[in-house]
Structures are given as structure tokens and as C-alpha cells.
Amino acid sequence: MHCPFCQHADTRVLDSRVSEDGATIRRRRGCEACGERFSTLETIELKLPAIIKSDDRREAFDARKLRAGFDRALQKRPVSDEQVEAAVRAVVHAVRMSGERELPSRRVGEFVMEQLRKLDHVGYVRFASVYRSFEDVADFREELDRLEREVPGEGQLPLLDGEPAAAARGPERPRRR
Ligand SMILES: [Zn+2]
Structure with a gap:
């Protein structure tokens, strides 16, 4: 110094x-x-970075919003509360470890997708189709194919079971139920 x-x-x-x-x-x-x-x-610095929204506004990181995002993606999916909480904690940890003062919301979305992929493929596809702006349908297909080639985790249903709409329509908002 x-x-x-x-x-x-x-x-x-x-x-x-x-x-x-x-x-x-x-x-x-x-x-x-x-x-x-x-x-x-x-x-000890415990401050979380500010989130840069897609319209360039800044907003404070909000773990409750994060939890709500997980809950939406995992609605009616066989995932326990504890698992969701652990996933939220993992994302908060990743956000903190980024060491950035400001972080694009897109990066947070990627952390969420990482967790959802491990947790539940259907939830992952739901979240990804809403959150990530896939360049075009081909990109989305590629992502689905890649997921399908991976061995599904224990307790995970085949990727497209019960979700034919999401697969057929590509990167659109999945139907709310
Ligand atoms: Zn001096």
C-alpha cells in the first residue's frame, strides 16, 4: 500500500x-x-453486486426475487424446498464470488440455469425458454439435444415428458398452468 x-x-x-x-x-x-x-x-466485504437490467437500469440484488424465479420454473415439479433453498444459496454464492460491483442480470440467469440443469430438466427448459433469448429456434433445439444426450439425474423425468408444447414451439413463453 x-x-x-x-x-x-x-x-x-x-x-x-x-x-x-x-x-x-x-x-x-x-x-x-x-x-x-x-x-x-x-x-469483511459481504456486499452483493448491483444487478444491471437488460434496459440498463441498476437494481439491488434480491434473493427473494431469485427464489420466486426458481419457484416459477419448478412449479409442480418433484423438487423439495430444501433443494430449492440450496440452489438459491448456490446462486447467491456465485453472484458474490463474481467479485463484480455490478453484474448483468443475464449472468445471474446463467447461474440459475446451471442450478436448474442439475435439479430438474423440465424446470431448466421452462426457465431457459423464458429467460434466455436464444438466437433462434435452432439454438434452442441444440440446447435441448445436448441436454437429452446427458444422463438424466436420479429422479428426473425424460426431458420432454409433459412438455411437448415447449419443445415444439421453441423459445417462447411456456404455458402457465
Ligand atoms: Zn511517506
Whole structure:
């Protein structure tokens, strides 16, 4: 860390102290060039990035909205509450680990799709067909074919069972039930 007094490129840590609650570390630093001393405070950063919407507006990340998205995609699917909660946590973790200050909503959508693919293929297709703007129907077909080649997870139904409409119509909004 550079010296705030003389802008010397380097300073030395003289002393580090963890706060009583363990949440911060205070470091005393000294500059070898000008001899000044100062301290820095290190805290845990838990802030989630702001989400950049497709129309370029920013909005605070909202885990409840995320949960609602999962619930919509997994409506009437054999997926437990615990599994959904774990998937939501995984997405929040991925968003946090992105290390970005702002994250396009599209990226969050990709994290969600990653989780849905593991959880339930029907839910995945529902979400993907609404969320992702597939370039054209061919792209969507390719994605479906790729999924079908993968060995379905335990308890997963064949991909297109009960969803003929979504497959036939391509990247359109699936029918609400
Ligand atoms: Zn200095």
C-alpha cells in the first residue's frame, strides 16, 4: 500500500490487531521514506453486486426475487424446498464470488440455469425458454439435444415428458398452468 503522505510506493505493516468481535483487523503502517504512520482497517466485504437490467437500469440484488424465479420454473415439479433453498444459496454464492460491483442480470440467469440443469430438466427448459433469448429456434433445439444426450439425474423425468408444447414451439413463453 502506498504512503498517503508522500505517495511512496510501499509502506510497512508495523502491527496488526484483530477487533474483539473478530470482524475487523487494524494495521499500523509506517512509511520508510517520510517516516509517517497511519492505520488501515480491514473488514469483511459481504456486499452483493448491483444487478444491471437488460434496459440498463441498476437494481439491488434480491434473493427473494431469485427464489420466486426458481419457484416459477419448478412449479409442480418433484423438487423439495430444501433443494430449492440450496440452489438459491448456490446462486447467491456465485453472484458474490463474481467479485463484480455490478453484474448483468443475464449472468445471474446463467447461474440459475446451471442450478436448474442439475435439479430438474423440465424446470431448466421452462426457465431457459423464458429467460434466455436464444438466437433462434435452432439454438434452442441444440440446447435441448445436448441436454437429452446427458444422463438424466436420479429422479428426473425424460426431458420432454409433459412438455411437448415447449419443445415444439421453441423459445417462447411456456404455458402457465
Ligand atoms: Zn511517506
